Amino acid sequence: MAMSVGSEGGEDAPMSDINTTPLVDVMLVLLIIFLITIPVVVKKVPLKVPTLAYQPTITKAENVILSVRGESDGSCGVYWGQARVNASQLLSKAAAKFKNEADRLGPNVTDPNLFPEVHIRGDQNTPYRCIGGTISIMQSAGFIRVGFISEPKGGTATR
Template sequence: MAMSVGGDSTETPMSDINTTPLVDVMLVLLIIFLIAVPVVLQTVPVKLPDVQYDPTQTKPENVMLSIRSEDGQTCQVYWGMTPVGHQELQDMAVAKLKAVVDKLGSNITPDDLPEVHIRGDVNTPYKCIGGAIYTMQSAGFARVGFISQPTKLGALTR
């Protein structure tokens, strides 16, 4: 590296940019990113938090779905107490949402729209519950919630 001392008698200002601090900062940033990127890309095994049980506020227009699978392959979906198939679930959901929207008119807020409450059996595969969620969301329901039953210990430690 060369440095101009300014020994000549003309004393003109130096017009070269000093890039040394810029290079130093860039090298430090490069080292920081080389250390930080592998930390971000690694997956960490996580234990999901315990569920806090809040009381469900049920509106009469909410849809209650129960989903179970006895053999692990076939999905059984119940609208209330009535068993429904995939297409029937889609048609009933669209009809229900259309009836609520027609009833409310043009003054609709997101809080006025019905919700879907899903009760899933413990042994039900995710594909059954995920399929019901997808069907209800494609029908227009924006809010989907899960109903669970707290353990006796969970009910006491609030």
């Protein structure tokens, strides 16, 4: 490290050079302080994320199986069995189905496990608005339990 004590002509002109060593030292100290304190400041909410386990679907005759996909024209295609239905048809069919099942079970049944379920098979490229709209319509009709049908990877199903 060199130091200049004056100019060549013997004049007492001010120096225009800046010594950057103290600036670099301060920046390194600040960097070390931030690296040490950031993990302490960042607090995480303790969560237990569920592990993925595929279970075979128990299909009951009273369950409603819907297929949902995004059509090429941008609309949502909802299929009850093999027949395509629009939103109003879906709501009326679902409400009628739920009313028939509720009448069959009787007025004193409150266990949600006894009521029929909705199983939705969604195409991988289906927009969320199609799936979310279908869930909303089915819940409006009275269905409490809505599940998604997926295809597990080979050898991952539980027994």
